[in-house]
Amino acid sequence: MGIGALIMNTTLSDSGEVISGSGTHGSAEPEGLSRRQFLNQGISVVGWGIVAISLGAGLFENLRFLYPKVVFHPPSKYTIGRVDDFMTDKKPDAFGVITVDTRFKKDHRFFVIREKERIFALYARCTHLGCTVNWFEDLTIFKCPCHGSEFHSNGKEFAGPAPRPLDRHHIALDSDDNIVVDTALVYNHTVFEEQKMYIKV
Numbered sequence: 001m002g003i004g005a006l007i008m009n010t011t012l013s014d015s016g017e018v019i020s021g022s023g024t025h026g027s028a029e030p031e032g033l034s035r036r037q038f039l040n041q042g043i044s045v046v047g048w049g050i051v052a053i054s055l056g057a058g059l060f061e062n063l064r065f066l067y068p069k070v071v072f073h074p075p076s077k078y079t080i081g082r083v084d085d086f087m088t089d090k091k092p093d094a095f096g097v098i099t100v101d102t103r104f105k106k107d108h109r110f111f112v113i114r115e116k117e118r119i120f121a122l123y124a125r126c127t128h129l130g131c132t133v134n135w136f137e138d139l140t141i142f143k144c145p146c147h148g149s150e151f152h153s154n155g156k157e158f159a160g161p162a163p164r165p166l167d168r169h170h171i172a173l174d175s176d177d178n179i180v181v182d183t184a185l186v187y188n189h190t191v192f193e194e195q196k197m198y199i200k201v
């Protein structure tokens with residue numbers, strides 16, 4: 001017997017007992033009782049399931065509203081120490097550079113250059129096609145591994161196809177006198193004399 005037929009042929013007595021069958025009253029069927037209960041319970045489960053899904057969807061939408069989509073970018077500002085950390089007794093080279101600090105090249109792609117009266121951050125990106133340049137302490141020059149451009153210790157180009165000096169990052173002291181380099185800000189040689197390009201020591 002199908003479920004439809006079961007519904008059509010099944011009624012409840014005043015006491016809640018099931019009276020079923022095809023017109024023959026008084027012959028209760030325990031099997032019909034279990035089917036009816038099973039059907040009722042099934043409908044209840046489906047109904048509550050729909051309610052739960054609706055509530056869940058509404059809650060999800062509310063949470064999405066409370067926590068809007070955010071795109072996280074890697075930080076671009078790096079605290080690299082204090083001015084005292086870059087003090088040295090060395091003499092400047094022919095280009096006025098005392099030290100080339102390579103500690104930040106691997107992770108942040110810049111060098112910290114110490115001149116007699118300035119500290120600045122040199123972007124390690126070749127100005128030809130963008131390869132990362134390397135510092136050769138023994139030769140006191142930067143070299144690009146891609147097409148052979150070479151730069152003096154201050155970043156000035158002197159060999160290869162690079163069209164201009166290495167660029168520099170914004171550098172400044174924060175309120176606690178820590179040196180902060182912002183790698184999101186890149187400037188070419190036309191503004192190297194501006195205050196934002198170096199820290200005076």
Ligand code: FES
Pocket residue numbers: 126127128129130131144145146147148149160161162
């Ligand atoms: S990318 Fe450096 S020389 Fe071409």
